[in-house]
Amino acid sequence: MSEAQVKTLGERRAFEPLLTVDGIKVHYGAIQALRGVSLTVGKGEMVALIGANGAGKTSTLRAVSGMLKASAGRITFSGQDTTALKAHQLVPRGMAHAPEGRGIFPNLSVLENLELGAYLRKDTAQVRADLEKNFGLFPVLKERRSQMAGTLSGGEQQMLAIARALLSRPQLLLLDEPSLGLAPQVTETIFRTLREVNATGVSVLLVEQNAHLALNAAHYGYVLETGEVVMAGAGKALLESAEVRRAYLGE
Amino acid sequence: MAQLLQHLINGLASGTIYALVALGYTMVYGVLKLINFAHGDVMMVGVYMGYATAFALGREARASLLGVAVVFAVAMLGCALFGFLIERFAYRPLREKPRLTALITAIGISFALSYGFQLDIGFLPGASPRAFPEIITPTEWLIIGDRDVVVWNWQVISLLIAVGLMVGLQYLVFGTRFGRAMRAVSWDHRVAALMGIPTDRVIALTFMLSSALAAGAGLLYAIKDTSVSPLMGLYVGLKAFVAAVIGGIGHVPGAVVGALVLGLVEEFVVGYAASTWRDAVAFGFLILVLLVKPGGLFGRVAAEKV
Numbered sequence A: 001m002s003e004a005q006v007k008t009l010g011e012r013r014a015f016e017p018l019l020t021v022d023g024i025k026v027h028y029g030a031i032q033a034l035r036g037v038s039l040t041v042g043k044g045e046m047v048a049l050i051g052a053n054g055a056g057k058t059s060t061l062r063a064v065s066g067m068l069k070a071s072a073g074r075i076t077f078s079g080q081d082t083t084a085l086k087a088h089q090l091v092p093r094g095m096a097h098a099p100e101g102r103g104i105f106p107n108l109s110v111l112e113n114l115e116l117g118a119y120l121r122k123d124t125a126q127v128r129a130d131l132e133k134n135f136g137l138f139p140v141l142k143e144r145r146s147q148m149a150g151t152l153s154g155g156e157q158q159m160l161a162i163a164r165a166l167l168s169r170p171q172l173l174l175l176d177e178p179s180l181g182l183a184p185q186v187t188e189t190i191f192r193t194l195r196e197v198n199a200t201g202v203s204v205l206l207v208e209q210n211a212h213l214a215l216n217a218a219h220y221g222y223v224l225e226t227g228e229v230v231m232a233g234a235g236k237a238l239l240e241s242a243e244v245r246r247a248y249l250g251e
Numbered sequence B: 001m002a003q004l005l006q007h008l009i010n011g012l013a014s015g016t017i018y019a020l021v022a023l024g025y026t027m028v029y030g031v032l033k034l035i036n037f038a039h040g041d042v043m044m045v046g047v048y049m050g051y052a053t054a055f056a057l058g059r060e061a062r063a064s065l066l067g068v069a070v071v072f073a074v075a076m077l078g079c080a081l082f083g084f085l086i087e088r089f090a091y092r093p094l095r096e097k098p099r100l101t102a103l104i105t106a107i108g109i110s111f112a113l114s115y116g117f118q119l120d121i122g123f124l125p126g127a128s129p130r131a132f133p134e135i136i137t138p139t140e141w142l143i144i145g146d147r148d149v150v151v152w153n154w155q156v157i158s159l160l161i162a163v164g165l166m167v168g169l170q171y172l173v174f175g176t177r178f179g180r181a182m183r184a185v186s187w188d189h190r191v192a193a194l195m196g197i198p199t200d201r202v203i204a205l206t207f208m209l210s211s212a213l214a215a216g217a218g219l220l221y222a223i224k225d226t227s228v229s230p231l232m233g234l235y236v237g238l239k240a241f242v243a244a245v246i247g248g249i250g251h252v253p254g255a256v257v258g259a260l261v262l263g264l265v266e267e268f269v270v271g272y273a274a275s276t277w278r279d280a281v282a283f284g285f286l287i288l289v290l291l292v293k294p295g296g297l298f299g300r301v302a303a304e305k306v
């Protein structure tokens, strides 16, 4: 699908691109999950990616973070072509991905999980300070730091996944459905923290099924449908559009 | 009583050797969920490296402390390199293929090594077992009573080396940054890569480590047995694999406990029943453990197809 067919709503504030995804395709064997997805995330922006089950949201994040290889298209991150880079090579360049299903290591303690987030960092003193900062964001993690991560509740695991991602000091945080399976208050806490983190200058690309939550929090949003971006626009503008309300907000 | 003590010592001595080999199965299974059936044969190749080194050193040099160290170092380093090559060229290309593919490849490598080494061309040693040179001259280290209990120096050395290697490994896995990375890869290598962990390198190092431990264990076994043969890998490997499964495959302390238990069970069967019963009892014991605890003594049961 060409750019011209993407319906665009509202104004996007001026931004300096941090991530540019240009026409990527992803295949799982014979199944094509992405049919040419293009999107951008600006420095300091929070961008939401919404869409129904199976639309290709997770596949998009996986291609961006190098977990999957795109079969076509180009990904530029922080001014560098990163299309061919592997996941572990993107971390030192400032990318952090809290994957679908949280991806915590249940066989390691909470503290060890967090330390793995800082795996590549050599600035030990600064890591300590960041650890304390994250304990400030999520005090429950501090209480449970020597517990095996597998014993945490779903909400606590999600907090751990986010805190762990932040410990690599990313420029861009990729989040895959942080609200999945969580009670409304917990979701609210997590989203409040996300806005705080974003306010400190960390860009966020947020995948959500909960379109209302995501578009409210985000500056800009993209709507994905069967592997293609069909609509894009400012968060509020998308929230107000009749099509989005009908398809994703159940109205 | 004295007899019991003697069997206990002998059983522990062979148990620790099994343990070092079993740790290799368990570590590789931990990071790749692959049962590396070629592990015992990699060990055998390491033993031949040590054998060749011992000969090259000559009768005098190899019996010195330095000589022994050189034999172990060459065998362990050479075997680490060998393990690296196998992982790099046989298993890594199959990483994203169904697990059965790698398993069959492992069996293929096992046969290629154990039968290939029976050929008598070039550097290959041929089928018949050879006497392993005396790098540690057997002397009685401790005698209790009227030779009621005899502890040999090689038993003590073997025990010390094995325990030292195990303690080192335990520290590596649970006390270091690399060990943390290993445990992360073992849970999910895709997520581990998201932490910036170079998973291919962690897996390669795990293979090198397990091969080096196997070579060390194989040498201890060859010293005890005073012989080396191309089929020793199949035999020792199978026993160590049984030990790893008894302990719960993938579980590091479990492999050690499983191996010690197996070593003791075998020794007591030989001592109090008959040596011909040894293998039957070893496998019978495996079946018994799996009937009572399907995941092994320490393992958890995961419904999973190999």
Ligand SMILES: Nc1ncnc2c1ncn2[C@@H]1O[C@H](COP(=O)(O)OP(=O)(O)OP(=O)(O)O)[C@@H](O)[C@H]1O
Binding pocket: A028, A031, A032, A033, A051, A052, A053, A054, A055, A056, A057, A058, A059, A060, A209
């Ligand atoms: N590992 C896989 N193997 C085969 N097909 C896959 C795989 N992962 C995803 N797919 C397919 O690719 C398409 C896009 O999946 P993806 O997980 O990216 O969707 P999603 O938007 O994240 O969905 P959800 O909201 O359910 O998480 C789907 O049709 C899915 O069935």
Ligand SMILES: [Mg+2]
Binding pocket: A057, A058, A059, A100, A176
């Ligand atoms: Mg998804």
